[in-house]
Amino acid sequence: MVAVAAAEERVRGVSARAARDAVLTGAVELARAAAEEVAESPQDVGEHLGTVAEAERLISHRFACTMRGYRGWHWTVTLARVPRGRTATVCEVELLPGDGALLAPPWLPWAERLRPGDVGPGDVLPFRADDPRLEPGYVPTGDEEQDAVAIEELALARARVLSPQGRDEAAERWYRGSRGPTARGAVASAAECGSCGFLVPLQGSLGQVFGVCANAWSPDDGKVVSLDHGCGAHSETDVEPQRSEWPDPDPLVDELHVEIVSLLESAAAGTGESGDAAPEPGDATDGTAPEPGAAETVTVTESVVSTVEVTVGTDPAAGTEGDGATATDDVAEQPASAEAADPAADAAPDEPQE
Structure with a gap:
């Protein structure tokens, strides 16, 4: 083992008589009992790793440390005896690191360990009289004008102010930082x-x-x-104009909107009165029958909204006349037109109009 090899190297530096000290070398159980008494638990003391001769009648016994977090550490118990003595005496017990032991980083003063952001709310740093970043402030001279400039304008009325080194370090830190x-x-x-x-x-x-x-x-x-x-x-900057990331919408065509148009006023304006148009001669409703093969213009008024004109023909082959009432029923569902609103437009040129 590594510890045994190291012990052998140390033995070479002492006399052979010290290495052959049977009283101290054989007191393994005494050394173990001393280590277990110092440790928190007897289970923290492991196997015996060897013996190292420190000097004449002075030998150290080493035991493995089984505590968590102490990998590579070992218990060292140093024993001694008086000249010509036959009894070993415990000198000291300590826990020492060995080769490959897990060690803490080297100790540094707080001024070197401190980092930006380490000081929190309520924390107070100790006074540092020899801080190289500071230098003595302005000392009043008694000259009112000179003191006013130094104290009021330059704000130097402090015990210490930034030294050139402090200003250079601050400027370098700010310029190289996240706001440079x-x-x-x-x-x-x-x-x-x-x-x-x-x-x-x-x-x-x-x-x-x-x-x-x-x-x-x-x-x-x-x-x-x-x-x-x-x-x-x-x-002083502005956002550059950019096109919208949304696609241009398709034009909306309103096919459900209904435009309401009053035909009553237009019909009254065309006839000059708001009543029904006068019936034409030869109307199917006056009881006279039209001649075979002739066409007859029938004016049908649907409610009071619009006036519709239709042409009803007779069947010359059958020799029968068209039924005026039937014609009225057939055209009742046809849409009104601008021409039907004016019954006088289809009147005969030689017939008088009312």
């Missing part, structure tokens, strides 16, 4: 933030490159953006 010119939204935008009306510039040297977005519709609202950043909520 290389962001995905900035590459796809049609215009830069430098020409947007919602940009609030910063003061000082940082204002030459950065500003604060004040557009509520922008994903960067209230955040520092570079002047060459951009988004789709720019104040």
